[in-house]
Amino acid sequence: MNDNGKLLNYINGEWRRSAASEYLDVVNPATSEVLGQVPLSSGAEVAEAAEAAARAFVSWRRTPAPERIQYLFKLKNLLEEHFEELSRTITMECGKTLAESRGEMRRAIENVEVACGIPMLMQGDVLEDVASGIDEFMIRQPVGVCAAICPFNFPGMIPFWFLPYALACGNTYIVKPSEKVPLTMQKVFHLLEQTGLPKGVVNLVHGAKEAVDMILDHPTIRAISFVGSTPVAKYIYSRGAAAGKRVQSQGGAKNPIVVLPDADMEMTTRITADSAFGCAGQRCLAASVAVTVGEARHTFTEAMAAAAAGRVVGYGLDEQVQMGPVISKPSQQRIEGLIQQGVEEGATLLVDGRRPAISGYENGNFVRPTILRNVNPAGEIAKTEIFGPVLSLIHLDSIDEAIQFVNSGQYGNMACLFTNSGAAARQFRYEAEAGNIGINIGVAAPMAFFPFSGWKDSFFGTLHGQSKHAVEFFTQTKVIVERWPKQWSRQF
Numbered sequence: 001m002n003d004n005g006k007l008l009n010y011i012n013g014e015w016r017r018s019a020a021s022e023y024l025d026v027v028n029p030a031t032s033e034v035l036g037q038v039p040l041s042s043g044a045e046v047a048e049a050a051e052a053a054a055r056a057f058v059s060w061r062r063t064p065a066p067e068r069i070q071y072l073f074k075l076k077n078l079l080e081e082h083f084e085e086l087s088r089t090i091t092m093e094c095g096k097t098l099a100e101s102r103g104e105m106r107r108a109i110e111n112v113e114v115a116c117g118i119p120m121l122m123q124g125d126v127l128e129d130v131a132s133g134i135d136e137f138m139i140r141q142p143v144g145v146c147a148a149i150c151p152f153n154f155p156g157m158i159p160f161w162f163l164p165y166a167l168a169c170g171n172t173y174i175v176k177p178s179e180k181v182p183l184t185m186q187k188v189f190h191l192l193e194q195t196g197l198p199k200g201v202v203n204l205v206h207g208a209k210e211a212v213d214m215i216l217d218h219p220t221i222r223a224i225s226f227v228g229s230t231p232v233a234k235y236i237y238s239r240g241a242a243a244g245k246r247v248q249s250q251g252g253a254k255n256p257i258v259v260l261p262d263a264d265m266e267m268t269t270r271i272t273a274d275s276a277f278g279c280a281g282q283r284c285l286a287a288s289v290a291v292t293v294g295e296a297r298h299t300f301t302e303a304m305a306a307a308a309a310g311r312v313v314g315y316g317l318d319e320q321v322q323m324g325p326v327i328s329k330p331s332q333q334r335i336e337g338l339i340q341q342g343v344e345e346g347a348t349l350l351v352d353g354r355r356p357a358i359s360g361y362e363n364g365n366f367v368r369p370t371i372l373r374n375v376n377p378a379g380e381i382a383k384t385e386i387f388g389p390v391l392s393l394i395h396l397d398s399i400d401e402a403i404q405f406v407n408s409g410q411y412g413n414m415a416c417l418f419t420n421s422g423a424a425a426r427q428f429r430y431e432a433e434a435g436n437i438g439i440n441i442g443v444a445a446p447m448a449f450f451p452f453s454g455w456k457d458s459f460f461g462t463l464h465g466q467s468k469h470a471v472e473f474f475t476q477t478k479v480i481v482e483r484w485p486k487q488w489s490r491q492f
Ligand code: NAD
Pocket: 149, 150, 151, 152, 153, 154, 176, 177, 178, 179, 207, 208, 209, 212, 213, 227, 228, 229, 230, 232, 233, 235, 250, 251, 252, 253, 283, 284, 385, 387, 413, 452, 454, 458
């Protein structure tokens, strides 16, 4: 599975040493310990994977759906058996706490469970007598070779928004994990190998831009699922579409939450702190701006300051730790720079988490929870994705103004409202321009049987990951119109 710490690719059912000339260190963000080395595979290696997947597709698509899902049942059991090991790997390479990593793996497994329903989910439609004696069917057939390009922040879960559905629908697959966190997928592929899937059905290629560009351009790859930052999401969407592929491309976010004066403040602040500071703010559904309306301001501000200051920060493998480091030194520097920019735009630092001393982990990339108050709603910091444990506070006078603010941003991944009022909740879910809405929820993450929606610059495409959307994305419809004149049956 690895060669002196150098990760291998998994192509055509075998672990292969990459021909890459360049390897990157995989670094534990809490300790700076080097965990392994990831190859920046060449385009030629992606092409080998695509060709192996294309050969495997010929018989995989002919494997009956009830047989295909048997491999997923095996995978589900193996993931359960290796649950702790996978969760620890996520914490070691990505930095989040063990509880957060376990939550992530649970979400991954739920997608395998949903995809096991493919014999029902993949069914088509039939209507007899669309005209007299003529019947029409719509069936779903797999698309072919598909690929996922993944971000660093959920190394265990995000590939599972796509892979189980793709396989269950009869496609063959290539995963390109983030080069920052390749170890979790390396372990998952070891488990996929143990399921006995035919060679070439699943392939793992490590790498970065060169590998991605070959995924975008290789004519054999028919569909691409991307999750990452918005500039790269746009690039993937346009270059993939130009090559004639289906593309679903999820981008960045800047998620607002709105707190009305009638909200349950204890619950609201607890949930908001988890949303803003959980996973060190490196969640595409992290609350990044909190808008208080009317009298909500004072109690909410005080309670959030206490929640931020009291959060236990450290190495995620220590069970009592509530927040881990951010992914890298450049990321830490970028977050600290954005905090400074907020101050320069006129905000005040209610809680300053820059350059903390975390005893025993002096080499880690830590930023403690930070709160900026009186942030200018029209300023840059209210709009820019920080992707760190930083919450901006804004105060407005009415729910209408708050919704106007929510809708003014470039992103539309999530928006949440905290209130006791059903009428306010209805107005918010009706008018807010975001694909995932939380009402008295801090992280409105859809379960596997709902699509992971995203709007505006948080998503490019039509069909999202997970659920029936994934089944539609990984199948192409074929419509058959049939006439069988009755008189022909008299021949027999
Ligand atoms: P990223 O865009 O830097 O990288 C994502 C993937 O794209 C990686 O596999 C990387 O190798 C590849 N890549 C990076 N630059 C590239 C380039 N120039 N050309 C081709 N490929 C390239 O994202 P990240 O830093 O790994 O992840 C964090 C981002 O992902 C945040 O913006 C976050 O909001 C977003 N995200 C979104 C969702 C969602 O559901 N919308 C979920 C998770 C993360």
